[in-house]
Amino acid sequence: MVYTGENFGIPDGMTVDADGYVWSARWDGSSLVRYSPDGGQVNRIWFPARKVSSVVFGGEDYTDMYVTTAGGEDKIGEGPGAGCLYRLKVGVKGKAEYLSRVGL
Numbered sequence: 001m002v003y004t005g006e007n008f009g010i011p012d013g014m015t016v017d018a019d020g021y022v023w024s025a026r027w028d029g030s031s032l033v034r035y036s037p038d039g040g041q042v043n044r045i046w047f048p049a050r051k052v053s054s055v056v057f058g059g060e061d062y063t064d065m066y067v068t069t070a071g072g073e074d075k076i077g078e079g080p081g082a083g084c085l086y087r088l089k090v091g092v093k094g095k096a097e098y099l100s101r102v103g104l
Contacts, residue, residue, distance in 0.1 A: 013054030018093040025052040048081035057094020065090050
C-alpha cells in the first residue's frame with residue numbers, strides 16, 4: 001500500500017481546479033487534500049468518515065465541490081459521515097471535466 005505522509009490514507013478520486021491545483025480524496029485518510037502545481041500541500045479538509053472516495057466540481061459556475069465517502073453500512077467503524085455526499089464551497093472554481101469520445 002502507498003501512503004502519503006503519516007498514515008493520511010491512500011489517494012483515491014481526484015480532480016483539478018481552474019488554477020491547476022490537484023484535489024485528492026484520501027481513502028482511509030478521512031480527508032481531502034489540495035496540492036499546488038509544484039506538488040506542495042496547500043490545504044487539507046477533514047471529514048467524519050475514514051474513506052473519502054471521490055471529488056468533483058459542479059454547479060452552474062463550478063464553485064460547488066461534491067465529495068463522497070464510503071462505508072455507510074458500518075458507521076461505528078468508518079465514522080458517522082461514512083456513506084455521505086458532501087457539498088462544499090471552498091472558495092475556488094473548478095472546470096468542466098474532459099469528456100472522451102471513445103466509443104464502446
